[in-house]
Amino acid sequence: TGLIxxxxxxxxxxxxxxxxxxxxxxxxxxxLGGLLFSNAFAQSGGNPTSYVQAIEWHNFMGGGAFCLKAxxxxxxxxxxxxxxxYDRIGCNYNAPAAYxxxxxxxxxxxxxxxx
Numbered sequence: 001t002g003l004i005x006x007x008x009x010x011x012x013x014x015x016x017x018x019x020x021x022x023x024x025x026x027x028x029x030x031x032l033g034g035l036l037f038s039n040a041f042a043q044s045g046g047n048p049t050s051y052v053q054a055i056e057w058h059n060f061m062g063g064g065a066f067c068l069k070a071x072x073x074x075x076x077x078x079x080x081x082x083x084x085x086y087d088r089i090g091c092n093y094n095a096p097a098a099y100x101x102x103x104x105x106x107x108x109x110x111x112x113x114x115x
Contacts, residue, residue: 001067001097002104017062019094021084022055041072056082060091067095080114 007013024030037051044050054070056078071078086094094115098105 001065001091001095001099003064003099003101004061004066006062006064011062015062017060017090019084019087020059020061022057023084036070038070040070041074043074054082056084058082058084058094060094063090065091065099067091067097069095077114081111083115086115 006015006017011017019030020034021030022034022036024032024034029035036054036057038044038054039048039051041052041054043052052073055073057068057070059068060066069082071082083094091097091099096112
């Protein structure tokens with residue numbers, strides 16, 4: 001999660017953006033065929049070259065902010081933690097964080113509440 005000057009990555013400064021997710025209206029992904037893999041899940045066994053597909057994830061970009069959340073497919077409620085139906089609400093609702101300019105924060109914490 002973070003704040004961006006989206007004009008620097010060819011997104012209009014006044015564009016409120018949207019959501020990318022693995023489902024889309026036709027269940028084939030938004031964008032079509034969109035896949036996300038991670039080596040952060042326990043199934044990777046700490047091996048940085050072993051990747052697991054995140055079945056549930058979402059990515060928002062626009063309105064000067066970005067966020068990406070990938071939910072561990074081996075854990076219960078992955079679909080609930082990574083809801084993809086709140087497209088128009090954006091990062092503040094789907095991936096709450098302390099969005100501050102020029103700040104990088106990283107932490108381990110509890111799973112957030114379901115949206």
